Structure formats: structure tokens, C-alpha cells
Amino acid sequence: MKKCYLFLWFAVLLLSSHAYTQNIKLKVSDNKRFIITDKDKPFVWVGDTAWELFHKLNREEATEYLTTRAKQGFTVIQAVVLAELDGLRVPNPYGEIPLHDFSPEKPNEKYFEHVDFIVNKAEELGLVIGMLPTWGDKLYSLHPGAGPVVFNRNNAAVFGEFLGKRYENKPIVWILGGDRNVDSFEVLEIWRAMAAGLRKGDKGKHLISFHPRGGASSSYSLHNEDWLDFNMYQSGHAFRYNKVYQYATNDYLLRPTKPFVDGEPAYEDLSIRFWEDTDWQAALAENGIVKDMSYFKKDFFTAHDVRVHAYWDFLSGACGYTYGNNAVWQMFKKGSKPIIACLTDWREALDRPGANDMQHVRKLMEARPVSKIVPDQSLVYGLNGNDSTHIRAAVASDNSFALAYLSVGQSITVVMKKIADKNVVAWWYDPREGTSSKIGEFTNTGLQTFTPPSLGEGNDWVLILDSVTKKYPKP
Structure with missing residues (x-):
């Protein structure tokens, strides 16, 4: 009988904890410096860049990925609905593309059922999805990508409302931008329309931010936009000991006061200034993994690098930091062609030292509450x-x-x-x-x-x- 009572007690405890994690709702603190829960508890944004999660992983793989990241103490997973790597043409693992006829007004229900699965699994595990409705190459940009450009003010509003309604009651933070700056007033109007659509669809239940290009902050163009709840900067992949505190200091001093997050710092296992690498494909083994490091003159970012940037960010007033691994963001699988040279595949990369170090960042920011930190x-x-x-x-x-x-x-x-x-x-x-x-x-x-x-x-x-x-x- 005693064993029975103990079992019931543990079951109730587990269920109550599980129920709490399923209802993560976020808001900005009264002093406008931090993100907190609707219970007024500090929320430590320890994110991961999983840009291709919805596009590249099947349900079993996505479950493995999310379960691992939850165990490692991550709190936010950043992923893109209309993905960067030719996400409008190349189907997901189930043969589905996100839009019919390349139209944001014609979402493919089968594709979004897969997105639903991942969002629901993240909710079960107590994770928040930092959801990018689209990568920035689906709008006009000075730095075009695979595209194609499909958005205008009207269909951006429709697509935003569709997403807002669909995920109204899910643990979501909206992240516009997708590695692009606001390169024209027309583009600004499109983002405004999408933000308005999201607000209409989710009844204003979720926070909105904006993910810019490397070396920039959303504050440069959008700080005074009413829909922008918190700023995000991309400190980027150019330097070791990158002066991330300069981005933080800039955003900290702005008025009106808004929280800010380093949404894309240097990725672990990424070649420093990777865009300067030449002929790196010759460095790869048949399975696509790097076998010859001599092709990379500036070395690769390490666990130490990601820790440096994380602690510098938090102690400079950031309310969050997003880790990244080069194999994980692109969900690289052995035998396929990497977008940027990888040292491992995505599954091996989950257990890299820098990823495991993020739980220690979170531990300290909870032990000495991030919501009290003043640079x-x-x-x-x-x-x-x-x-x-x-x-x-x-x-x-x-x-x-x-x-x-x-x-x-x-x-x-x-x-x-x-x-x-x-x-x-x-x-x-x-x-x-x-x-x-x-x-x-x-x-x-x-x-x-x-x-x-x-x-x-x-x-x-x-x-x-x-x-x-x-x-x-x-x-």
C-alpha cells in the first residue's frame, strides 16, 4: 500500500509539472527589460537555431532533436516555416511543399500537419517555438536567396492571419525577418502587414521580434514599430571574441525601452568567416563530412567561443541568447551536400560541448535571476x-x-x-x-x-x- 501511495504521489507530481510546461505564455516585464511568463516568472531565453527543422526532419527525427534539446536545458527553438534551403520547391520528408502555386494565400494543409506535430511535441516538452513565418528571401532583398519572392502586403497579411489562428494557443514567439534587413519601404510595409495579420489571427497572444542579417539589430530599422515587442540582433560569424556587448549596449540605451536577444551569434563548428572559404568542397569525404582541415585558414568556432558570447550577452543586459551549431541549423545528413562545410552530421552535433554548456548558462541565470541583472x-x-x-x-x-x-x-x-x-x-x-x-x-x-x-x-x-x-x- 505504501508503494502504491508513493507511485500516485510521483504521478501527480509529474502530471502537474507536465501541465505547467504545456502552457508557456510569454510577455514583456513591466520594466520592459526582460521576457517573463504570464505567471510573472523570469524566462531565460536559451535558444537553438534549427532553421530547417520543419523542412528537413521527419517526425521521428524531430522528436529526437526536441527531446535532446529539452534535456539539455534549452527553452526556445527557432525554426522557419517557409525554409531557406529552397523551401518552396523542395518538399519535406513526406513529399509536401508549404504552398500551392507559390501562393501564401494557399497553404498546403498536409505540410502544416507536419509543422503542427513538431509544435505540439515542443509544447509537450516545455519548449517554446520561435517561429519564423518565412525566410527573408521570399521578399525583395538586396541579398536574394533561393526564393522565389512571393510576398506582397495583401498576401503577407493573409498568411500572417492564417498562422496566428492556427497557433493561437501554442507556445510561440513570432520572428519576422529571416536573416534580412529592411531594404525598402515596400518591404517594411509587407512586414507590417504580416505582423498585423499575426496579431489579428492570434488575438495578440504572442510576442513578435525580427531576425536581421549579420552585424545588425532589428532596432536599426524597427525599434519604434508598435508591433515589435523585443529586439533581436545577429552578432554573426565573423570573429572570435566578437564584441557582442556593443550591440547590447546600443539596444539597452534606446527609448522606448525594449528587451533584446542575440538571435544568431557564432555557431559552434562553423568555419570562421565561412564566406571567405574557397574550394572547401575538396576538403570533404564521400559522406560530406570535412576530412581535410587545411582548407580552412581561420579555424572553426568552438564551445569556448559560444560560451564567451553567451555570458557577454547576458551580462550586457540581453534577456536571451541563441546557440547554434553549423550541422544542426541546416540539419545536415551524411551523404547529402552541405550548404556550409560540416564537421559532423546533425545528430552527432546535438551532443557537442557547446550545446551541453547551455544548460549551465541557464542554471546561473536562474540561480541569480536574469530579471535582476543590470550591466x-x-x-x-x-x-x-x-x-x-x-x-x-x-x-x-x-x-x-x-x-x-x-x-x-x-x-x-x-x-x-x-x-x-x-x-x-x-x-x-x-x-x-x-x-x-x-x-x-x-x-x-x-x-x-x-x-x-x-x-x-x-x-x-x-x-x-x-x-x-x-x-x-x-x-
């Missing part, structure tokens, strides 16, 4: 470089904790008194393992130098300073 570089005493030695710092809005990210394990001298207490507790947090160790308790006056446990490339650390009286748990 504060005055925590750092002395010169602060703009290279790998750059230190990013933040203090809680109630002065109960402070965070500083040290990308190569460099020492930091801290200006104390930032914490509202006579004494502070200091911790080291390991972004590679998600573990922490107590440094000690310190008087909250003057200057204090902290030296991490290890130094050098790949040895990044987070310094945490807590108010003693606040009694925060071990991070």
Missing part, C-alpha cells in the same frame, strides 16, 4: 581590454549580487561596495561544468583582487559576489 562595468577596476581579456560585469537591481565573466581566466580587481551589505560571499562558477566553489567571505569595502582557479584559452570563469544577509544558495 555595470564600474564593478571592474582598471583598464579593461576589448579583446579576449575583456571583462563583462553586472550588478543586481536590488544590489544583492554581482557577476563578472572572465573569458580566459584572467584576474579581476573588483570595486567593492556595489553589494548592499557589510560583507559579501564570493564564489567561482565553472561555465564548463556548471559547478561552483566558495572562495570565502569578504568585507565589502575598498578593492579586492580575485584570481580564478585556472588561466588561458578555454578556462573561462564567472565570479559571483552575494550579499551575506540575502543568503543565496550555492549557485
Whole structure:
């Protein structure tokens, strides 16, 4: 009998937890800095770029992908309905294309049944879908893609309303843009029409953002648009130790205040400045995987790179960060032709170190709530470089904790008194393992130098300073 009661108790607990995750509804916080749930709980945007998810994976594969990402602590999956890789002509695994006669007013029900399956599976797993209605090459652009261009103001509104109605009660965030900037006033009117259609269809239940090209933010063209709930920038794939904090600082200072997310930073396993690679196809084995690294002069982005950009983003005021892996965004399968050279196929890439490190980012942003983070570089005493030695710092809005990210394990001298207490507790947090160790308790006056446990490339650390009286748990 005792075993029976225990079983029932666990079942109720599991069902109640499951029911909660199925009803994720997001909104902007009152201070306009963060995204929160409708229960007023902080929401940590830890996303993944799965642009070709609806287009390339069958239901079994999609279930494997989503289940893995949920276990790894991801909260948002960014995927495209009218996909980049010739998504209007090349069918999904079930032989279906999304539109009849290339018309956004004639959606193919069979194609959208597959999208429905994936959205529903994500909901079951407690994930939010960052849904791009279309890749940007289906509108006029200075950077055309496979296309074809099919949208105008009228059919954009119709398509938006169709999607809004269909996914009105699902865990969705709308993301317009699709790797394109707003290149004309006509294009601006089309995006406005699509946003209005989405709002009409979903009765305003979901947030809307915009995914621009690399090196740009939605704020550059759209910050004052009423329909844009939060900004998104694409810090891109050009540099290691990319100064993502510059995008963040720009968006943080804008008025009216809006939250912002780094929606496409450097992808793990992507060749740095990949567009400069020449003759890289000769580097591939018969299965399409890279076999000769000598063709790539600038190396590939690593797990360390994605961690650096993630922590720099969050401590600069971003409310979210979207991870990416080069094999996963394109859902590359062995034996097929990669769009950009891959080190693994999509399935192997799911377990890459950078992907697993994202759960540790989320853990810290929940242990010391992201909704309290205020960027504060005055925590750092002395010169602060703009290279790998750059230190990013933040203090809680109630002065109960402070965070500083040290990308190569460099020492930091801290200006104390930032914490509202006579004494502070200091911790080291390991972004590679998600573990922490107590440094000690310190008087909250003057200057204090902290030296991490290890130094050098790949040895990044987070310094945490807590108010003693606040009694925060071990991070």
C-alpha cells in the first residue's frame, strides 16, 4: 500500500509539472527589460537555431532533436516555416511543399500537419517555438536567396492571419525577418502587414521580434514599430571574441525601452568567416563530412567561443541568447551536400560541448535571476581590454549580487561596495561544468583582487559576489 501511495504521489507530481510546461505564455516585464511568463516568472531565453527543422526532419527525427534539446536545458527553438534551403520547391520528408502555386494565400494543409506535430511535441516538452513565418528571401532583398519572392502586403497579411489562428494557443514567439534587413519601404510595409495579420489571427497572444542579417539589430530599422515587442540582433560569424556587448549596449540605451536577444551569434563548428572559404568542397569525404582541415585558414568556432558570447550577452543586459551549431541549423545528413562545410552530421552535433554548456548558462541565470541583472562595468577596476581579456560585469537591481565573466581566466580587481551589505560571499562558477566553489567571505569595502582557479584559452570563469544577509544558495 505504501508503494502504491508513493507511485500516485510521483504521478501527480509529474502530471502537474507536465501541465505547467504545456502552457508557456510569454510577455514583456513591466520594466520592459526582460521576457517573463504570464505567471510573472523570469524566462531565460536559451535558444537553438534549427532553421530547417520543419523542412528537413521527419517526425521521428524531430522528436529526437526536441527531446535532446529539452534535456539539455534549452527553452526556445527557432525554426522557419517557409525554409531557406529552397523551401518552396523542395518538399519535406513526406513529399509536401508549404504552398500551392507559390501562393501564401494557399497553404498546403498536409505540410502544416507536419509543422503542427513538431509544435505540439515542443509544447509537450516545455519548449517554446520561435517561429519564423518565412525566410527573408521570399521578399525583395538586396541579398536574394533561393526564393522565389512571393510576398506582397495583401498576401503577407493573409498568411500572417492564417498562422496566428492556427497557433493561437501554442507556445510561440513570432520572428519576422529571416536573416534580412529592411531594404525598402515596400518591404517594411509587407512586414507590417504580416505582423498585423499575426496579431489579428492570434488575438495578440504572442510576442513578435525580427531576425536581421549579420552585424545588425532589428532596432536599426524597427525599434519604434508598435508591433515589435523585443529586439533581436545577429552578432554573426565573423570573429572570435566578437564584441557582442556593443550591440547590447546600443539596444539597452534606446527609448522606448525594449528587451533584446542575440538571435544568431557564432555557431559552434562553423568555419570562421565561412564566406571567405574557397574550394572547401575538396576538403570533404564521400559522406560530406570535412576530412581535410587545411582548407580552412581561420579555424572553426568552438564551445569556448559560444560560451564567451553567451555570458557577454547576458551580462550586457540581453534577456536571451541563441546557440547554434553549423550541422544542426541546416540539419545536415551524411551523404547529402552541405550548404556550409560540416564537421559532423546533425545528430552527432546535438551532443557537442557547446550545446551541453547551455544548460549551465541557464542554471546561473536562474540561480541569480536574469530579471535582476543590470550591466555595470564600474564593478571592474582598471583598464579593461576589448579583446579576449575583456571583462563583462553586472550588478543586481536590488544590489544583492554581482557577476563578472572572465573569458580566459584572467584576474579581476573588483570595486567593492556595489553589494548592499557589510560583507559579501564570493564564489567561482565553472561555465564548463556548471559547478561552483566558495572562495570565502569578504568585507565589502575598498578593492579586492580575485584570481580564478585556472588561466588561458578555454578556462573561462564567472565570479559571483552575494550579499551575506540575502543568503543565496550555492549557485
